[in-house]
Amino acid sequence: MRNFILRRLIYAIPTLIGISIITFVIVRMSPGDPIRLFTFGQRDITGEDIERLRHAYGLDKPLPLQYVDWLIALVQLNFGQSFIYHQDAFQLLLARVPNTLQLAVVALALQLLIGVPLGVIAALKRGSWADGVIRVFGVAGHAVPAFWLGLILIIVFAVQLRLLPSQGMLTVGKDVWDIPDRLKHILLPAFVLSLTGIANYSRILRTETLDVLGQDFVRTAHAKGLRERTVVFVHALRNALIPVVTALGGILAGLVGGALVVEQVFSWPGVGQFTFQAAIAKDYPVVQAATMFVSVLLVISYLLRDIAYAIVDPRIKAG
Amino acid sequence: MATNSAAISAPSAAEAILLRPPRSLWSNAWYKLRHDRLTMIAFGVLILLALLAAAADLLAQNVFSYTFEKQDLLHTYERPTFDPPAYLLGSDEIGRSQVVRLLYGGRVSLAVGFVAALVNLTVGIAIGLTAGYLRGWIDDLFTWFVTTLNSIPTIFLLLIFATIWQPGPVTLTIVIGLLFWTGISLFVRGQTFALREREFVVAARTIGARDRRIMFKHILPNILPLIFILAAIDVGGIILVESALSYLGLGILPPTPSWGNLLTSATSYFVRAWWLVVSPGAMIFLTVLCLYLIGDGLRDALDPRLKTEK
Numbered sequence: 001m002r003n004f005i006l007r008r009l010i011y012a013i014p015t016l017i018g019i020s021i022i023t024f025v026i027v028r029m030s031p032g033d034p035i036r037l038f039t040f041g042q043r044d045i046t047g048e049d050i051e052r053l054r055h056a057y058g059l060d061k062p063l064p065l066q067y068v069d070w071l072i073a074l075v076q077l078n079f080g081q082s083f084i085y086h087q088d089a090f091q092l093l094l095a096r097v098p099n100t101l102q103l104a105v106v107a108l109a110l111q112l113l114i115g116v117p118l119g120v121i122a123a124l125k126r127g128s129w130a131d132g133v134i135r136v137f138g139v140a141g142h143a144v145p146a147f148w149l150g151l152i153l154i155i156v157f158a159v160q161l162r163l164l165p166s167q168g169m170l171t172v173g174k175d176v177w178d179i180p181d182r183l184k185h186i187l188l189p190a191f192v193l194s195l196t197g198i199a200n201y202s203r204i205l206r207t208e209t210l211d212v213l214g215q216d217f218v219r220t221a222h223a224k225g226l227r228e229r230t231v232v233f234v235h236a237l238r239n240a241l242i243p244v245v246t247a248l249g250g251i252l253a254g255l256v257g258g259a260l261v262v263e264q265v266f267s268w269p270g271v272g273q274f275t276f277q278a279a280i281a282k283d284y285p286v287v288q289a290a291t292m293f294v295s296v297l298l299v300i301s302y303l304l305r306d307i308a309y310a311i312v313d314p315r316i317k318a319g
Numbered sequence: 320m321a322t323n324s325a326a327i328s329a330p331s332a333a334e335a336i337l338l339r340p341p342r343s344l345w346s347n348a349w350y351k352l353r354h355d356r357l358t359m360i361a362f363g364v365l366i367l368l369a370l371l372a373a374a375a376d377l378l379a380q381n382v383f384s385y386t387f388e389k390q391d392l393l394h395t396y397e398r399p400t401f402d403p404p405a406y407l408l409g410s411d412e413i414g415r416s417q418v419v420r421l422l423y424g425g426r427v428s429l430a431v432g433f434v435a436a437l438v439n440l441t442v443g444i445a446i447g448l449t450a451g452y453l454r455g456w457i458d459d460l461f462t463w464f465v466t467t468l469n470s471i472p473t474i475f476l477l478l479i480f481a482t483i484w485q486p487g488p489v490t491l492t493i494v495i496g497l498l499f500w501t502g503i504s505l506f507v508r509g510q511t512f513a514l515r516e517r518e519f520v521v522a523a524r525t526i527g528a529r530d531r532r533i534m535f536k537h538i539l540p541n542i543l544p545l546i547f548i549l550a551a552i553d554v555g556g557i558i559l560v561e562s563a564l565s566y567l568g569l570g571i572l573p574p575t576p577s578w579g580n581l582l583t584s585a586t587s588y589f590v591r592a593w594w595l596v597v598s599p600g601a602m603i604f605l606t607v608l609c610l611y612l613i614g615d616g617l618r619d620a621l622d623p624r625l626k627t628e629k
Contacts, residue, residue, distance in 0.1 A: 018467030026476070030483040139615060143607040145559055147566050148600030151586060155593045257472040261563050275475065276567065279482040287479055295471045302470070 001310070008306055012299055019295045020074060024067050027284045079289035082278070089285040093271065093293060099169060100263070100270035104255045106190040111197035111251065116244065118198070119205025124232065126210065134202055141199025146258055150192045150265035157188065164188055167267035189266040193258050197251045204247055208240040245308050252301045256294055344544060348620040358616025361609040368606055372425035379423075385416040387423045387576060399594055409594045411584065421598060424576040429606070431492045431571070432558040438496025439557075440550055443503030444542075448534050450504070451511025461508070465501045473498055477560070481569035488571050491564075495557055503549055510542045544621040548614055555610035562603050578603045 054060050058069050073079070079089040122134040158166035165171065165185050174181050212218065213236055221231045260272030267273070271290060278286035342350070352358055371378070379385055397410040408417040450461035480486070480494055514520060515538065523537050564570030565579025573580055578599045585595040 014463050015466050015470055018463060019470055022467065022471060022476075026479055027483070139611050140604075140608055143555065143559075143604055143611050145562050145566075145600055145603045145607075147563055148582060148596075148603065151582070151589065151596050152600070155589055155596065159590055159593070253469070253472060257474040260472075260474050260478070261567070264567060276478065279478050282482065291471060291475050291479065294475060298470045298472070 004310055005307055008303055012303055015299055016296065019292065019299070020071060021067070023288050023291045023295070024070055027288055028063065028066070030282075030284075074292065079292070080285040082286050083283045084278075084281055084286075089283075089289040090293075092286060093274065093289050096269060096271045096274045097293075099268065100259055100272060102169075103186065103190055103193060103259060103263070103268060103270060106186055107194035107197070107255055108251070110190060110194040111201055112244070114194075115198040115201025116205050116241075118202035120209050120237065120240070122202065122206040123209035123213065131206075134206070138199050138203040138206070141195050141202075144195060146192050146195065147261050147265050149195065150188065150262060153188050153192065154265075169268060189262050189268055192265070193255060193262045196254055196258065200247060200251065200254075201244065204243050205240060208243050209236065212236045212240045242309075242312050245305060245312055248308075249302050249305045252305075253298055256298060344621070348544070348617075351620040352616060355616050355619065358613055358620075361612035361616070364605065365609040365613065368425060368602075368609075369429060372422060372429055375419075375422040375426050379419045385419045387420050388415065388574060390415055408598045409592065411592070411595055412588055417581075417595060417598060420576045420581060421578070421602060424578045424581055424599065425602060425606075427488065427571055427575060427577040428558055428561060428579070428603070431488065431495070431561045431577070432554045432606075435492045435496040435499070435557045435561075436550060436554040438493055439498075439500040439553065440503060440546065442497065443500035444507050444539070444546065446500065447504035447507025448511055448539065451508035452515055452530065452534050452538065454512075458508075461504075465505060468498075468501050474560070474563070477564055478567075478569065481564060488575065491561075491570060495560060499553070499557060499560075503546070503553065506549060507542055507546070510545065511538055514538045514541055548617045548621060551610050551614035551617060555607040555614070558603060558607055558610075 051060075058066060061069070077090050081087065082089045082092055085092055118134050118137070122131045122138075125131050154166045157164040164187060169182065169185050170176065170178070171181050171185075213232075218231060218236055221235045226235075259270060260276060262268065263270045263272040264276055271294065275287060275290040275294075277283075278290065375387075379387065395410060395412055399409045408421065410416060411420075446461065450458045476498060477495070481491070484490070486494060511534075515533075520533060520537055523533050528537070561570050562577070562579030562582075565572075565577045566582050568580070568583055571577035571580055573584070581599040582596060585592070585599065589596045
């Protein structure tokens with residue numbers, strides 16, 4: 001097991017380097033240079049000053065050397081100052097992380113708590129109307145544009161019925177620890193964010209449960225005279241749940257990407273919204289920090305998924 | 320001989336089956352598809368949507384007598400009505416016809432979806448086939464690149480790209496195509512890995528067929544049916560991404576209407592005119608739903624491994 005984890009850790013290094021190259025290049029390839037952006041509108045700056053600034057920031061070096069400089073700073077979590085806030089870009093970003101984390105955790109919980117049972121029910125009641133409805137939902141849940149669903153829910157629950165708030169995390173003036181108020185705010189965005197995953201899990205679990213129910217050991221369990229409930233919950237389900245772990249990688253990537261759009265719709269002050277605003281304002285240090293942060297998060301979660309998978313299914317370690 | 324001539328003169332039911340022309344993979348799949356009602360409906364709806372979008376000019380002139388930019392400041396925020404037909408789905412904040420704008424928006428959204436999918440299928444198949452067939456360092460490089468690309472959420476890359484370069488519709492389509500090929504290429508690579516060791520490939524290599532010929536004439540035709548399944552789902556996914564990007568104000572920019580950017584403006588006055596929010600999203604939903612259903616139907620019809628199921 002230790003060797004397996006170690007090997008996976010080493011595999012992650014080239015990926016991280018790749019991510020840093022892409023993040024560096026895509027921003028550095030942009031038209032116009034940062035010094036011009038920085039000094040824009042200051043009339044008393046001469047060409048000589050610009051040259052000196054360029055030298056001071058190391059921008060006159062060849063690109064590969066600039067990359068190395070950037071990488072060294074990056075390892076120290078120094079992404080530079082935000083062009084707009086004139087504060088450390090990474091610190092600014094970190095302040096938004098808990099908000100996105102809340103949203104993602106609630107969405108993930110909804111996905112597991114709704115998606116998994118739906119899939120199992122569909123498989124157990126195969127061919128019934130419930131199976132039909134769940135299968136249609138499994139396709140439709142993927143096809144709904146999340147931002148549109150968010151808008152419709154806002155119109156129905158916030159504008160027409162006035163049951164739930166339409167945006168933000170907390171009613172202005174309320175106590176930070178007002179949990180019911182927070183729950184009201186998180187309900188709609190978390191549901192919208194979780195929809196694809198619910199659909200995904202219901203499909204996976206349906207196929208997988210059907211697959212497991214058809215296997216020899218389930219027939220043996222039946223033949224031993226075990227009760228239906230024991231066969232399903234003790235024997236079949238445990239095996240059918242393995243793909244829940246495998247699918248986690250895609251699910252997490254979906255949450256991170258989806259959060260960017262959902263946060264925008266619900267004005268949720270998280271990493272996604274912050275990155276979006278920074279990108280619009282061409283605040284490159286923040287954009288770079290956010291892209292790196294989110295990608296590293298994904299690499300780590302893929303790593304954890306692989307380790308979890310190796311624990312549930314020992315056959316993987318060998319491969 | 321005697322039985323043979325008897326069979327020709329009057330074939331029995333059992334012999335009639337034997338005399339039936341052999342079914343190929345494709346004719347078999349077509350047979351299954353024709354009897355899959357849901358998939359056929361989805362096909363029908365999708366073709367209808369495409370025809371409506373293609374005929375946007377004609378319909379706008381003759382049925383609705385309105386252009387997509389024509390304004391009427393005396394009739395803003397009209398509720399959906401049959402009179403005049405141009406306000407079938409209501410009018411927006413400057414009295415433009417929602418239904419006509421939807422038609423033109425459909426043209427853009429569908430075109431972006433299909434063209435970008437074509438780009439990423441071409442790239443994905445070419446790269447996946449090469450990596451899977453040649454293996455070695457090329458495959459290592461491929462794996463590294465795909466893992467890296469998959470670790471960066473695509474929407475972030477698109478966001479950065481769109482804000483830095485502010486691309487037009489054509490550039491945007493190509494870029495989306497160039498960012499979404501990893502899934503397809505991984506799939507093609509996996510299939511190629513398995514196929515390249517099979518007897519028919521070894522036989523082809525033995526008689527001196529070149530690598531490129533083996534890849535495109537022997538391996539690719541065997542993967543092609545499965546690629547059709549991916550393609551349908553792929554187009555749907557791209558339409559969703561484009562609409563999200565356009566909704567954020569970064570994809571297809573006004574005045575060119577797309578289903579996504581029609582929602583952007585509708586958002587700012589949805590308290591006054593909620594129907595303007597409903598229709599563009601419903602069009603996206605319907606289109607993508609049809610594509611995914613077609614993908615599912617094709618999977619049932621084309622994937623030989625699923626034969627035992629059902």
